[in-house]
Amino acid sequence: MTHEPQKTRQTRGRVTRRVLALLTVLTIASGTFVPAALAASYTRIGGSGSSWAGNAVNQWVTDIRSQGSTVDYNPSGSSTGRKEFANGLVDFAVSEIPYKGDTADPQDTVFPGFKYSMLPIAAGGTSFMYNLPVNGKRFSELKLTQDALARIFTGKVTRWNDPAIAKTNPGVNLPDQQIRVVVRSEGSGATAQFTLWLKRQFPSYYAELCGKTGGCPNGGATSYFPGQGISNFSAQNGSSGVTTYTANTPYTINYDEYSYALGANFPVAQVGNAAGFFTIPTDTAVAVALTKAKINTDASSPNYLSQDLSAVYTHKDPRVYALSAYTYMLAPAQTRGSFDNSKGAALGNFSTYSLCEGQQTMGALGYSPLPMNLVMSAMQQVKKIPGLDADTKSRLDSTINAAQNSSGNPCNNPTFKPGQDVNNNQLVFTAPFPSGCDSACQAPWRGKNVGYNAGPGAKPGQVAGGSDGPAAAQGPAAAQGPGSNGAVPQGNSPAAKNQPAKANKSGVSCNRATGQCTDAKGNVLAAEQAQQYMDASAEASGPGAKAVPLVLAGNTGWGTSQNLLLVAALFLLLLVLTPPLAARYIKGGRSGKGTDS
DSSP: OOOOOHHHHHHHHHHHHHHHHHHHHHHHHHHHHSOHHHHOOOOOEEEEEOSTTHHHHHHHHHHHGGGTOOEEEEOOOHHHHHHHHHTTSSSEEEESSOSSSTTSOTTOOOOOSSOEEEEEEEEEEEEOBEEOEETTEEOOOOEEOHHHHHHHTTTSOOBTTOHHHHTTSTTOOOOOOBOEEEEESSOOHHHHHHHHHHHHHOHHHHHHHHHHHOOSGGGOOOSSOOOTTOTTEEEESHHHHHHHHHHHSTTEEEOEEHHHHHHHTOOBOEEEOTTSOEEOOOHHHHHHHGGGOEEOOOTTSTTTTOEEOHHHHTOOOTTOOSSEEEEEEEEESSOBTTBOHHHHHHHHHHHHHHHTGGGGGHHHHTSBOOOHHHHHHHHHHHTTSTTOOHHHHHHHHHHHHHHHTTSOOTTOOTTOOTTSOTTOOHHHHHOOOOTTOOHHHHTTTTTOOOOOBOOTTOOTTSSOOOOOOSOOOOOTTTTOOOSSSSOOOOTTOHHHHTSOSSOOOTTOEEETTTTEEEOTTOOBOOHHHHHHHHHHHHHHHSOOOOOOOOOOOOOOSSOHHHHHHHHHHHHHHHHHHHHHHHHHHHHHHHHTOOOOO
């Protein structure tokens, strides 16, 4: 039998106690100083909906795992997401279109029987990925006017060498091949946004498409693309489906969020904007365009927090990408069914992360970071989620407080610079101008203080909107649009000059649900004229957009960065001290060996 000397046992005991004490201190420190979002294990939650926003949401899902939270998301399409959320099958949904209001899908027949919030969560551009071989190589410089796009996606242009395409691609040996138009087969927010653009900008084209296919309920925008029976159209499921099909099939073109084309390393069409320049949906081009989005902040309105993009389509800043938009998260504002306070805590943490740190990677993913004023508006909606934990509440209040008082940037949001108005999107100030836009072209827009238009009744400093400056110099897209089919004349083309600034108001009637106005004889007005009448009508009698009230709390002072630094320092201390302690422990054990008795 071997006996260990008493002195050795005492030494080993002291070493053991020191190691245990160090581990105890580290454990206590971690539990005390690590934010609840990092230390807690949240209840698992699930959502479904938009695939347009799917890459953004799934990035947040991946990020949030490191904070002890598991979130499942199925990019099944906005229509499915809205239905599953209303039926209580998922804890949250993501959708480009709401349940109610002017831009709701008339085919939605299932509505939530409980209180819910709708918060803007991501911004981006609907792009047109294409697979076009020219002279045996993939062509990557395709330029399309909005009129040409509308003609392609309504079946009026079916060959790649059509004059509507050739005129903006001079010198390119465009093939005499049929265009394979790839659309979404399921109900999707991308389709709803795109058909709304067609409806408002090219009403005659859209009406002809709807009449041919019978796929437009009441002639309005729809989540289900009305391409049935058109021989050169191919319907594919989901954003991944249309992307994969296009990448594998020559002579195709589709529509979806820019992120998917970026991920597939395929080009997207450069789209002519109202100033006559061709742009793609970069984070800055989208940011500039969305300064003209009208966000309804009237809490009593069925359009509360929804977007009106009519002025985005016609914004004359040369940097604009015209088909830019927001997407929304639908979140319960009360417990119901399986959604209890523990799930509310998890959803509050997830949505807060998405609005804050999650926005930092949006530009690289092919989206545009959500501007800070909309982040704060969305945070007010997050506060309505039941079961929020103390840490989430503290993060929400400290973020709003710091941004409002210009004392910091807790979100590190790339759109926000401390010391400036939260309505100023910094991406607008740094957005590059397109090639061919000289100093005179840039002058009306450079450094312009523009905000997001909340519509009539908005208070200064809340969600204020800028107005168009002088028309920019014209690029090669200026001479587009027939001007006689209801399409918006582009730039300073002859068609544009022939349009009166305002028609005779007598007899003009407008349908805000469709964005269409007709004169006394029943003639459809061009979208730009229609918008003037709708804006005038809204100023006179429309529902005022009220500023979102902000409930401010004191800044908590100690932040996540300090917590992480402290934890890292303690772990480093453990790494430094453990090897010598372990060596002494082992040496002491070996030197203390006795003899058999």
